[in-house]
Amino acid sequence: MDTKVFEEYESEVRSYCRSFPTVFKTAKNAEMYDEDGNRYIDFFCGAGALNYGHNNDYIKSKIIDYINSDGIVHSLDMYTFAKREFIDYFENKLLKPRGLNYKIQFPGPTGTNAVEAALKLARKVKGRSNVFALMGAFHGMTLGSLALTTDRSSRGGAGVDLGNVTHLPAPYMLDGLDTIDYAEMLLTDDHSATEVPAAFIIETVQAEGGIQLFGVDFLKRVREFCDKYDILLIVDDIQVGCARTGTYFSFERAGIVPDMVTMSKSIGGYGLPFALTLLKPELDVWAPGEHNGTFRGNQISIVAAKAGIEYLLEHEVEKQCREKGDIAAKFIEDEILPLDSRIKYRAIGLAIGIDFTDLGGDAMSKAVMQACFRNGVIAERVGRENAVLKIMPALTIEKDILIEGFEKVKSAIEECLK
């Protein structure tokens, strides 16, 4: 395994390669192979970008057909055949059956672009600069979205003040603290020093925040709070959307309708850069070209996006996710929790966190992640002190490989408990 070129020439900013120090070469569905032929079960899934697995045959065939037909690849936001097909399919097969009515903005190619577009639009619509976000949130690394993101190390890289955001403690943070009561107090107390925000942005499950799930009641109250104070609700579904929690949009379980939704990662689920900002039609006050970018709506990504959603509907991926989530939860309850009473877990669908906060935190989660890697499982760490092992397999993972992966996680934990 030769990593010299990376160490010599690639910036020190590189990160995941430090956790999984090998040179990957091929991958199929939930398995990855390095250049020496070692096999790894992928419980990382491109941080949620590969919900339909590596190199999904159906999506791949659509991409190859498109390229072979000399389909246009780059066209900024000109009208294209592929984009028309995608918009039509997305609206009629995905949004309408769910009773959702959104216009679609194609921002730049990655998740943070979708968040930046939503922030900019919310501020323009409401004529206010402040935005509410929750502590524990991760919304991206460019300056607007980084101002929402809370982890110290990401914020530390900004080099400038990160402002115009009020962070509220998340419901799980303090016993007896009610996040919405607190938010309400900020807006009604004339000594709170807090401006009414243009928007309130939330992930329904904080993924990088440690797989912290928000209950249906809380999500409904956020919606009511936003309505009461004329605030736009933005749901950031970049990591836990696209069926990861068992429904296509993660907010469906709460029966709420956000004013805007940010999406990226697994729209196509093939690993191609693509992002969308969904907005209620009445919010579409953009002037033409007011928010721009050369790589908006990349056509190969658009082809993959339509194919990904076709695959989802055809193969009932939401249902698959719920079933496999039940298998995973049962394994954790029967096999992993009994290993030590200090191990906790949180899960919804196939977004799973095994929490080592009470069992050595960072040191233990790191040891477990490294032992997983030695055993042939890729899983990253998230949350406060990185104490949570985040397990996010492809939703298409074969059931026997799912169990095999969990057996390996279990033996990694056993090894670290010795």
Ligand SMILES: Cc1ncc(COP(=O)(O)O)c(C=O)c1O
């Ligand atoms: C919830 C959420 N929002 C935004 C982002 C930023 O997406 P990207 O890394 O594609 O810019 C991420 C990335 O992990 C995320 O999890």
